Amino acid sequence: MRNVKIFEESEKYMPGGVNSPVRAFKSVGMNPPILKSGNGSRVVDEEGNEYIDFVASWGPMILGHNDEDVIKAIEDMLKNAISFGAPTEIELKLAKHMCETLDNIDMIRMVNSGTEATMSAIKLARGYTKRDKIIKFAGCYHGHFDGFLVEAGSGVLTEGIPGSPGVPEASVKNTLIAQYNDLESVKMLFEKEGNEIAAIIVEPVAGNMGVVPAKPEFLKGMRELCDKYGSLLIFDEVMTGFRVAYKGAQSVYGVKPDLTTFAKIMGGGLPTGAYGGRREIMSQLSPMGPVYQAGTMSGNPVVMAAGYAALTKLYENPKYYEHIEEIGTLLKEGVEEIAKEKGLPIVINRCGGMITLFFTKESKVETYEDVKTCDTDLFTRYFKHMLENGIYLPPSQFEAMFIGVKHSKEDIEKFLDVLRKF
Incomplete structure (x- = not known):
């Protein structure tokens, strides 16, 4: 319960317990894990739980944590x-x-x-x-x-x-x-x-x-x-x-x-x-x-x-972008295959190391109006399932997730295995 204890005390001294609103996990109806350390593609919270990190400090950690x-x-x-x-x-x-x-x-x-x-x-x-x-x-x-x-x-x-x-x-x-x-x-x-x-x-x-x-x-x-x-x-x-x-x-x-x-x-x-x-x-x-x-x-x-x-x-390392493109393609194609198998209403948009899974019945997401058709309740259930199984994602349907240099094919396979069980 250390995560909860720290967050509840934080709420006494910082508005909403955070210094940037989306970190509060308000939109997904839960308290956030309190992160303590990171290395490569992984982060660890105050209770020792390890997650594959697809937030990457909201983008900066393209080289992974503690490069x-x-x-x-x-x-x-x-x-x-x-x-x-x-x-x-x-x-x-x-x-x-x-x-x-x-x-x-x-x-x-x-x-x-x-x-x-x-x-x-x-x-x-x-x-x-x-x-x-x-x-x-x-x-x-x-x-x-x-x-x-x-x-x-x-x-x-x-x-x-x-x-x-x-x-x-x-x-x-x-x-x-x-x-x-x-x-x-x-x-x-x-x-x-x-x-x-x-x-x-x-x-x-x-x-x-x-x-x-x-x-x-x-x-x-x-x-x-x-x-x-x-x-x-x-x-x-x-x-x-x-x-x-x-x-x-x-x-x-x-x-x-x-x-x-x-x-x-x-x-x-x-x-x-x-x-x-x-x-x-x-x-x-x-x-x-x-x-x-x-x-x-x-x-x-x-x-x-x-x-x-x-x-x-x-x-000096263009191979990094080749790696990101390779595992990004693996992730996108894997999600599309699972969504089709399970009948999940998902449109996945990707550009380089930026990706979003939109939970919508639309055939494509190209505009702000398309984005607003998303089922945020379904996203919330998906988010909680992924987090409980060691996948750390942005706690909002309307944010990008990020892949970087230190993400491996095994990391992507773990993501897909967890999604398949949703």
């Missing part, structure tokens, strides 16, 4: 510093590596989270275009910045709320909502207000309403609209960057954004984020230009060391 090279980089930096709030060579090394190995990144600015990256990119886009309005998509989540909390995904969708108290109407008056994978809904907004739209922000593979890949013509059409109206196209690759491919979803689709946001994997498991893009746009940031954005802990040396170790390791 030896990332740990060494952290330990080596800790001998010299924890923080300076001053320029360091390691932040240069990471920035240079990202600019030289990624497409469409001439300059980059380090921040401390995905939310900070996306909200800063929006501010920069507004400053560069001298316009106020932005387009986002229903079901897409870009962090808890006020202007994004309208028909958002992730925890907002899981909790079943349309927005958030505490967000003034004035904060969202310049946020226009379009429908994901529906280019016509974007065209209508541009035809009406195109000269006032600073940017579109989009997940090129949605991961915060579950995994919903974009249709190629959807992304290409937005690029054309932005070019026509002088707006910027921002790809939120916080989740997809370095995961669906090393160079992110933009390399998969062959569509060039003006700005890209990153987080998750680029910190090697430590909290960080970044946004980057064309030099002429990034040069508008203070101290080069008039758009002000700052952060005391941005470019923290320990975090930069972990990130540099993680990204160089991924870049």
Whole structure:
């Protein structure tokens, strides 16, 4: 009962007992296991129960828990510093590596989270275009910045709320909502207000309403609209960057954004984020230009060391992505076979190491409206069954699960064996 005891005491001191809402397992009607350690593809809770981890710290642990090279980089930096709030060579090394190995990144600015990256990119886009309005998509989540909390995904969708108290109407008056994978809904907004739209922000593979890949013509059409109206196209690759491919979803689709946001994997498991893009746009940031954005802990040396170790390791080992593709295919095909055998209403969407099992009678899931047809009660029963049998999954129908370098064929076979007994 140690898990329960710790969580119940946590509820006395932290709202809901957690520091991020979905961790509370509220949507699946149970208390969460309290995790204590992790190694490779496995995590262990306070009662000694071991699970195969398909949450991966919500994406960052693509190399697995306690990767030896990332740990060494952290330990080596800790001998010299924890923080300076001053320029360091390691932040240069990471920035240079990202600019030289990624497409469409001439300059980059380090921040401390995905939310900070996306909200800063929006501010920069507004400053560069001298316009106020932005387009986002229903079901897409870009962090808890006020202007994004309208028909958002992730925890907002899981909790079943349309927005958030505490967000003034004035904060969202310049946020226009379009429908994901529906280019016509974007065209209508541009035809009406195109000269006032600073940017579109989009997940090129949605991961915060579950995994919903974009249709190629959807992304290409937005690029054309932005070019026509002088707006910027921002790809939120916080989740997809370095995961669906090393160079992110933009390399998969062959569509060039003006700005890209990153987080998750680029910190090697430590909290960080970044946004980057064309030099002429990034040069508008203070101290080069008039758009002000700052952060005391941005470019923290320990975090930069972990990130540099993680990204160089991924870049130098393309075989990692081949492995993820192999076991991802094994998982998807296995789930489809079991669903057919047992008559389970499951649609499985996958892109690289991002996967969601949608419990719906629909034949495919391509839009936010498709996502909302899911049977969340059936998902809850599935989730509890999997957890009780050693499979640790995101506790929401509307989140992505993740596979990484340390997941083995045996891990996937265990997942399928447990699912087959559901």
